[in-house]
Structure formats: C-alpha cells, structure tokens
Amino acid sequence: MNLRIYLGILRLRTLGLIVFFFWFLAFMFAFCTQQASHREGAYTFLILAILGPIATGCALSQAIHEPFHWPMAILLPRLGQCFREVHIFVIGTLALVFAAFGHLWDAQTPPVVVASFAAAGLSLSLPLESRLLWYGSHRLALSVIGLIVLATLYTHELRMLAQTSPWTASLFGTGLCAMCFALGFSRQRLRARASQPLGMMMSDYFDRAALEDRQKEAIARSRHLGRQWRHGPVGSSTMAWVRVGWHEHFGYRRVGWFGMILIISLSWPVLEAVIEKISGSPVSIAARIYYLVWDSQGPRDAGPSFLIILMLVASISLGGFLRPDQIYPISRARRAWVAYVSSATLAVTFCASLVVLTLPAAWLGAHVAGIDFRPAGMPFPVLAVFVTLPVLPLLQWGGLYMAVRQDKMVHSLFVLIGFTGSALLGIFIHNFPKLIISPVGLLVGALAIAGSQRLYYTALRRFYCKGDLLQRGTNRQNFGLV
Amino acid sequence: MNAPLVTDQLTKCFGSHTALNKLTLEIPAGRVVGLLGRNGSGKTTLLNLACGLTLPTSGTCTTLGKLAGELDTPELSRLGVVFQDGRLLEWMTVEQQLAFSASFYPTWDKARERHLLRELDLASGFSKIAQLSPGDRQKVGVALAVCHHPSLLLLDEPMSALDPIARARLLEFLLDLIREDGCTIVISSHILADVEKVIDWVVCLDDGGLAVSAPLDELQESYAEWIVSAQADSLPAKFVEPFVLTQEVSARQARLRVRPEATAMEQFRTRHRVEITSRPLNLEELFPLLVKERRAIR
Numbered sequence: 001m002n003l004r005i006y007l008g009i010l011r012l013r014t015l016g017l018i019v020f021f022f023w024f025l026a027f028m029f030a031f032c033t034q035q036a037s038h039r040e041g042a043y044t045f046l047i048l049a050i051l052g053p054i055a056t057g058c059a060l061s062q063a064i065h066e067p068f069h070w071p072m073a074i075l076l077p078r079l080g081q082c083f084r085e086v087h088i089f090v091i092g093t094l095a096l097v098f099a100a101f102g103h104l105w106d107a108q109t110p111p112v113v114v115a116s117f118a119a120a121g122l123s124l125s126l127p128l129e130s131r132l133l134w135y136g137s138h139r140l141a142l143s144v145i146g147l148i149v150l151a152t153l154y155t156h157e158l159r160m161l162a163q164t165s166p167w168t169a170s171l172f173g174t175g176l177c178a179m180c181f182a183l184g185f186s187r188q189r190l191r192a193r194a195s196q197p198l199g200m201m202m203s204d205y206f207d208r209a210a211l212e213d214r215q216k217e218a219i220a221r222s223r224h225l226g227r228q229w230r231h232g233p234v235g236s237s238t239m240a241w242v243r244v245g246w247h248e249h250f251g252y253r254r255v256g257w258f259g260m261i262l263i264i265s266l267s268w269p270v271l272e273a274v275i276e277k278i279s280g281s282p283v284s285i286a287a288r289i290y291y292l293v294w295d296s297q298g299p300r301d302a303g304p305s306f307l308i309i310l311m312l313v314a315s316i317s318l319g320g321f322l323r324p325d326q327i328y329p330i331s332r333a334r335r336a337w338v339a340y341v342s343s344a345t346l347a348v349t350f351c352a353s354l355v356v357l358t359l360p361a362a363w364l365g366a367h368v369a370g371i372d373f374r375p376a377g378m379p380f381p382v383l384a385v386f387v388t389l390p391v392l393p394l395l396q397w398g399g400l401y402m403a404v405r406q407d408k409m410v411h412s413l414f415v416l417i418g419f420t421g422s423a424l425l426g427i428f429i430h431n432f433p434k435l436i437i438s439p440v441g442l443l444v445g446a447l448a449i450a451g452s453q454r455l456y457y458t459a460l461r462r463f464y465c466k467g468d469l470l471q472r473g474t475n476r477q478n479f480g481l482v
Numbered sequence: 483m484n485a486p487l488v489t490d491q492l493t494k495c496f497g498s499h500t501a502l503n504k505l506t507l508e509i510p511a512g513r514v515v516g517l518l519g520r521n522g523s524g525k526t527t528l529l530n531l532a533c534g535l536t537l538p539t540s541g542t543c544t545t546l547g548k549l550a551g552e553l554d555t556p557e558l559s560r561l562g563v564v565f566q567d568g569r570l571l572e573w574m575t576v577e578q579q580l581a582f583s584a585s586f587y588p589t590w591d592k593a594r595e596r597h598l599l600r601e602l603d604l605a606s607g608f609s610k611i612a613q614l615s616p617g618d619r620q621k622v623g624v625a626l627a628v629c630h631h632p633s634l635l636l637l638d639e640p641m642s643a644l645d646p647i648a649r650a651r652l653l654e655f656l657l658d659l660i661r662e663d664g665c666t667i668v669i670s671s672h673i674l675a676d677v678e679k680v681i682d683w684v685v686c687l688d689d690g691g692l693a694v695s696a697p698l699d700e701l702q703e704s705y706a707e708w709i710v711s712a713q714a715d716s717l718p719a720k721f722v723e724p725f726v727l728t729q730e731v732s733a734r735q736a737r738l739r740v741r742p743e744a745t746a747m748e749q750f751r752t753r754h755r756v757e758i759t760s761r762p763l764n765l766e767e768l769f770p771l772l773v774k775e776r777r778a779i780r
Contacts, residue, residue, distance in 0.1 A: 001585040008578050066580065071569045072626075075533055075588040077558035 001082035006064075006090065014063040016412060018094075024419060025052065025101060043107040045159045048098050049114045050151045053121025053370055056094060060087075061125040061184070080185040087123075088181070095119040113162035116173030123177045126184025153273075234330045239473040244330070244338055245345075287369035340457045347392045351385040390448035393456035400459050484510055484547060485668045486634040487532055491541035494527050501527040509668060514660060516681035516698070517670035518769055523687040525670040526566070529638045532668070533563045546634055559587060562632030562665075564623045566639030570611045572624040577607035577697065580629075587630035595629045600768055601651050615644035624652060628659060635659070637669040641676060649673070653680050678765040686772045693776035702762045705771055709759040710736040710748075723750065727771050732767075739763065739771055 007015065025047070064083060073079055095118040102114035124147065151158070162169045234240050330338070359375075366373035398414050485768040494502040519525045527661055530536045531543045534550040542699045543550040546557040553561070570579055576599075584590040599607070602621040611619065611647050620643050627635060638717055640648045659665060668685075671677045688692040694701070705727075710717065716733045726744055728739040742750075751758055763771070 077555040
C-alpha cells in the first residue's frame, strides 16, 4: 500500500476535516487570540498535545477502520504491516505539525514532547476500534471520553512534566504510541469487527440512514413527552392563536427548574475542579463567566467570549428549530407560521433578556463571584442583539436547508461557513460598536434582520408544503400535522 | 501434490444450530471441485472456515498446509475467495477497490485485471461500488480473487447474479485459469448446469455432513437413467431392486434412476423381460440422488 491509496481511503471528507482543523487552529491562534492578555500555556498544550491529536486520530482511525475491519480484510496478506507503515508516516507528519504549532504558541514546552504526546493522541483511537480491548465494545467511546477527561484534569501536571523532564515525557508519549500501534494493527485484532460507538462520531453525521433513524427516535421520544392537543380544530381567532402559542411553548415536559438547579448544583463543583486543574488558577467559575460575558478587560479577551455567546445563540437556534413534537389539527401554511413565530419569540426573548437583564445579572454575578462590578460590558448586550437577530434566522435557515438537502457537500459547506463566519465575527467584534452606531451600519443591520427573517420564513413555508416530497421517510405526523 | 484443503472432524456450531458436523474431507489438488448441497447444508460455512473468516467449533481445517485460522502472508498470497454477497467497500470506485487489493499482492497481474474487466463487460472503473448492480459487484469480486494468480480459488455462488452471457464468459475464464495457473478451484453454486461444464470433482454436503466426494466422471458412471419398456406383459407396479433409487412406472414403460452394479442391467432385463435404454445423468439429475442416498444411509 502506498500513500496515494491511503489518502484515497481517508476520503475527501476526512482530509477536508483535518485540513480545516489545522487551518482553524492556525486561524484562531494567529488572529482571534492575538490580543489575549492571558493566553494560558495549559490551554495551548491541552489542544495541541492532547485534544487536537485525539480528535484528529479519531478521524483518521475512523477512516481506515472500515477497510481494516472489512470482512475480507483478513484475507489480504500483509494488511496490518502495510497499514502500519503508511500510518506511521502520516502520524509522524501530523505530530510534527502539532509540534510546530506548539513551538509557535507555547515556547516553554519542548516541541519533542508535544510531538510525542501528539503521536500518542493520534494513535490512541487505533486499538479502540476493535473489540478485543478489555472494554466492552459499547463502552469504547466512553473510554476515549474518560481519557480526555483525565488528560484535561491533569493538563497542568503533564505540562509541568513536559517542561521539567522532557525526555521522560517524550518516552512516555512514544511508548504509548508504540503500544497503540502494536494493539491496533495486530493480526488477531482483524477478527474483531467494527465497533460502532467510536465510529458514530463521524459516520452518524454523514450516514443519512442513521441520521434519519436518530431523527425518528427523537421524534418518537418527544412525542412521548409532549402533551396532547385537546382542543378542536384551530380557528383564526386571537384566542385560537393564543392557545397554539401556549401549547407550542408549554406543551412539552422539560427538565424543569428544579431539575436544572439540581443538575447545576451537582455539576458545579466538578466544573470548578476541572477548570482549576486546567488553568492552574483559582479564579472561580462565577468570576470567569462574569469576565466572559461582561468585562472584556478581565482575565479573558472579548474574541472567544463573543464566540461563546454565538455558540449559545446557535444552540438555542438549533434547539428551537422545527420542533415536530406538537401536533395540531392545522394547515401546513399555518404550521409554518407557528414554527416561525415560535423561533422568533425565542430570539426576541433571548434579546430582551440580554438587554433588560444583563445589567442586574452582571451585578449579581459580580456579587456572587466576589469581584468589583464595573459597567464595562454595557455595549455588549446591544451588540449581541444586533448579531442575534440576523444571525439566528440564518442559522435556522441553514439547519433547515441541511435537513432538506441531505448532501455531504452542502453540510460541509455550511459547517465551513459557520466556522469561518464565527471566526470573522470574533475578529471584527472590536470594530462593531463603531459600525453599528453609524447610519449606514443601522441601515445595513435593519436590512440584514429583515432579509434573514424573510428568508427563514419563506424556507419554513416551503419546507412544510413540500417536505413530504423532499425528505425520505417523513410524513404529515412528523411535521406536527394531524 | 498436497491437498490444498483438508478438513478433519470439522464442526461449526452457531448457537444451538450445527452448520457442519464432523466433516472429514480432502480436496485434491489441481481439480475443479463443485461444492453442492441444499440451502443450509453448510457450503458457505465450509468456505468461510476454509479461508479463516470463521473459526471452527471443533476439528481442524487445513488450507494450503496451514490451519485456516492461522493463515499468514505466504498462504494468503496464494488464496483467492469470491463471496456470493459481494463483500466490497461500498464507497470505493471499482478502480480504487482494485488498486486497494492489488497493493497487498506483489504478484498482481494488471493485464489479467484489464482482460477480465473487458471480458466481463464491467462498467466503468470510476463507478462507485455502491452504484453497481449485483452482477457487476460479483464481477469485481471475481477480479479481486483471481488477479494475483491464486493456487486455491474458493468461489461461493459466484454466478448467482450474473446474466447467462456473463456466466458463460466467467466459466470460460475459469477454464483458462486452470490451464494457465493449474490452480485448485472450489466452486459452490446452485446453477448446476453451468457448474457441470467446468468441474471434475463433486463434493456434496447434506445437513452439515458429507454426502459424497468423488470425481464427476465416476459418479456419472455409477448412476444412470433407464427407460424400461415392457416386451410382453405389463410392468410391475413397483421395482424392488435395491439399486433403483427413483422410479416413475406406467403400464408399459418406466423411468428409473439407478445405481447398478456391472451385471445388474442384464439380470434386470432377464428377470422382468424388458427393453432398457440407459443414459448417463447430468449433475442436476444426479444431485437429488446423492442427497437421497445419504439420507437413506443415515
């Protein structure tokens, strides 16, 4: 086997993901955090020597896993040896790339350690792709997550080890890498067939049938939790709309406030411990959140904080997008309108809470965190609103388009646009206040909001009217229609 | 020449179901062996065990001189396998799949690959495997199995999805293969009329056990169909001779399938005062008799 065949096995999607990952790393480190006042070496080490390589290794081993555990693979002579030789070359090259990044951004850690840790991380998923490991096959993904959590918890210690005893650390990394190779490519392991859980990370996203199955499961689950519409056909009166609105927002049993408080109170100390371990700094989570969302002059910069807010917006948008759990005796056009109003209400509520509640929330946050309150973040909620209103429907439109067009290229394109857009927003965030307060900025903002809202509503209408024809395996019930 | 495939008391169980039951068998070298049997008789299980895809519950299966579960580079380089369900990597193009497999064999014959693809009318090499018809997938499977000049070729229903023209070409190719490489071929198929054209040895399995393992010629000499015509009286309602395996009797004529001894025909003619016209049986006619005989013995 040569490199050309190996790259063919990786396929464009894996190669694209890896290239994009490195590009994104370079982009984020070079631009987004260039103004960071407190870039912590531990984070860089964690990403470049542990998390990045593990993620890249998962993508690589996922791609070679299929031909390696292909039922006929056992009949191919020198299979393990051929795969091992080319994979060593690839892993070595990638480890050197990680080491080069590490040398640029964390000069205190010797590159040889970053390279050896990266090589270990890159090959960590190899033995996990077969069932012969001591874990049960269904626990393999959990074992990776467990390793990541452990590595995250001890990042500070690992980095210290890398700096104080570089050769011991390198030996440890190289030894782990060699063990993974020996286990991953042994001939006996060929008999151990595909382990789905690890592969799920990528293949479920790209595998249309699996995706649809998951959607159906989610629909069935939500239907089980959803409350029944007990009124008659929906009329056109205001009361009817109020009923629909009420049902749309409250007709679903959620975790509930008590449950949320319980979850947060249980996970809070764990989070505190994890973050303290990673950063080696005793700043509490409350203080960190305060600095993240409010005070950009604190021990965080505004770029990443803005990205986090955007992620929040994105997750809200995806959560609110097309909830098919409510069933109404209602027409398709009106169902589209209900869905649109529902998500718009969500966006408006989010924006209103940002504008109205941020000041008291920040004050409260500062009080809880035990730090002095400064009104430094005042312009930030307004900015967030200006970004949320046009971006949210665009994200929802993107989600809808991806759901309808089950096309890998479309999906990849949207992911690429999403990441690039977020990164660009992060870069230009500092110039936003000046742009927005100008008349042109206001006009552009208003037009962007109107345009994106219109785009989303039109797409929703079209989806509900034609969805049956476009999407395989869906029916009226899945759209929330009776 | 050593037998390329030998089984000794080979048993394979899947839970409570026994697919192969203490099968002892020796496939002679340089032969084209027809592996026959009804559905569920254990043909595919035997081939899976022979190439080491599954491991036996008990007993041994030795392929190319080594236990099938321990086949390594020297043996695997001399082994070719085609499966009925066309186990291929779906996302690859035909070209990629061939290049992928070829990269593991130093003896891969590119000229044979091209020749085979042309002969079998395989669609463009740039078509994805997932888009191929079942027949075209089988053709790719055959190409993957033979282009490295194997000395043992195991074919599990290689023609089930092929059209008659492709079947004929594949059979011709197999004959060429025997001429060129002198390899041993084990072919399992339900299309007995086709198989008969190339095989010279029959292994018949029934219910996980061996019904018969013998040269085809020998079997065809042993079994025959007699058309029996009455000379004077009408025929008996039933012939009771032990060598008569099946019979369709009318008043004046009978059609018997028999496994007679050398002198049996003469004795039969005298005893029943009949005219006998004998003809050899083809494989399709022979197969039910082999199964029936085995069941009668059990």
